[in-house]
Amino acid sequence: MLIYHPAFDAYHCVFRMMALMGLIPDLEVDKARLLDFYLAFPSAINDIRLPSTLAHGRRLAKSLSNTYRDPLNPKAAFRDMSQIQLAALRNIAALGLIDLNGFEQGFVKRINSVAIPESLGENLSIYLTAQAEILKFLSNGLAQIPLRGLDGLKHRTALLEYRYDTP
Template identity: 45%
Template sequence: MLIYHPAYDAYHCVFRALLITDSVRVLEVAKLRILDFFLCFPAELRRIRLPKEHSHARNMAQGLRNQYHGPVSMKQTFRDMEHIQLAAFRTLAASRLVDTAELSSGLVRRTSTAMPQDVAQRLAEAMANNEQVVSYLTKKLAEVPLLGIDGLKHRTGLMEHRYDIA
């Protein structure tokens, strides 16, 4: 039996990455992967250790549910998504929507390449339909540093943080 899930769809990942980088123009590949994970599984925000000033997000997350089934294991699902996410980011670079040189050095930087009108319209619709979650991810969670103690890797538990140089 085949079961579809957007977490494992490279084209859906491209779309989610565009949705995130539309607001956050430059960010680390690892941070984009984490934000993408929570865009795909917004209800999982309640399972992470958020900064105290993000208490409203915990309340928001209590009312959220994942559109498709949630992950059995956040860490395993995050690891399973890695190759799809990296392929999606390379696709964005090949389309000149992301700077290729910066991607190879670990940063995702949106270029000024114009978005096709139909894609821009679908992004606007997706933003309107998920405004609360996308806004939190791109305006608040994206501001949390990635590395070190209390960094995004540490707070989410999705990536190893002990050897970070912060």
């Protein structure tokens, strides 16, 4: 039996990454991957060790129902999404929408001089409006937590290894 989920759709991943880059024009690749995961599975925010300033994220996670099924094992789902997310970012870099050298160094930086096609821009605008609540939490909340080290986003989510990070 085949089950569709947008988390594992490469084109939808490109779209989600473009939406995130519209709100956060400069971030680490791993942070972009984490934010994309929580955009695809907003209820998984419940599993994050959130700082007290972001405790409202739990209420948000409970209020957002996922049209598709939630992952049985978030860590395995995140690992399975890895190659799709990296391929999506490579495609965006190939289009010249993000800095290729920065991407190779582990950063996603939007290049504003390259225009997004009008139809894609319209669809992104509709998506940003429809997903405003979760995108606001991701961009103004989770994205502000440092990625690396103890109590960094990798540590708090337990989706990526943090113990061997260099400061």
